[in-house]
Amino acid sequence: MAAAKAPPDVLVRPVEPADLDQIIALDAAITGLAKPDYWYELFHRYGSRGRQQRFFLVAEAGGSVVGYVIGDIRDWEFGQPPCGWVFGIGVPPQARLGGIATRLLDAICAGFRRAGVIKVRTLLDRDNNLLLSFFRSQGMMAAPFIPLELDLA
Amino acid sequence: MKLQKATELALYSILEFAANPDAQVSAAQIAEKYGVSSHHLAKVLRDLGRAGLVESTRGVGGGYRFTGNAKRLTLLDVIDKFETLGADPRAFEASTPVERALARVSSEIDEIARSTFRSITLSTMLKLVEREQRPAAQAPGSRVEQPLAS
DSSP states (O other): OOOOOOOTTOEEEEOOGGGHHHHHHHHHHHHSOOOHHHHHHHHHHHOSTTOSSEEEEEEEETTEEEEEEEEEEEOOGGGOOOEEEEEEEEOOGGGTTSSHHHHHHHHHHHHHHHTTOOOEEEOOOTTOHHHHHHHHHTTOOOOSOOOOOOOOO | OOOOHHHHHHHHHHHHHHHSTTSOBOHHHHHHHHTOOHHHHHHHHHHHHHTTSEEEEOSTTOEEEEOSOTTTOBHHHHHTTTOOTTOOHHHHHOOSHHHHHHHHHHHHHHHHHHHHHHHOBHHHHHHHHHHHHHHHHHSTTOOOOOOTTO
């Protein structure tokens, strides 16, 4: 299956401060929860240009943000060699199936490769079938890890 | 995780059909390729037809054609038509702490299996098949696999 292509006027670029309000609104529309503090903190840690190990990219079309992806390179967690981690990606429902998420993932993977890593990973809720299917369609397979959790309450 | 024979046949068949959505693929082709009985396969294909996933044409040059949406239809959608994953009746009968604890671990595994099958569409699966065919064709001395629906 060839992935749907993003319209040619979609530009993938590093996030800018002016994008934040749109990203917060986009995330709130997708998740049902507005988290401005979280996004401002992420912007502070990941948003500055020139970072070598942290990536926060947006897709822009017609002057609006139509998607974002965020991730970083994690070194030697539990002895694992450095790898890229994607921990957020979002495209508004009305802009989906146009290949925008594919463009965003390709762009962040290119950044990981430039930084010298050859593996990208992600972790998400097993009921999040939309994103699971997307990552699967990009060729991602189950990683040799088992996520664990413990109730602390 | 071992799927029932009928479920496996359904998945083989639907992937063959989905790989060539414009072609008619005969039951005999599939039966021969996977070394299964035509009788058993016929029943599976009837079930796929009843589920609206394939349509059949009789006569010379007839066969089956995929009528679903390969970008939407998942492996679990097909599996669910033939068996219920993770329905171990013993889980409901567990009365001791050991049985309940074991049932809980088994249920974890079942949930992961369901999520995995649910996250893979036929389109994604066809890409995986393509990937599997590449090294087989390139490795010197390796067995060349038959491509889908050939």
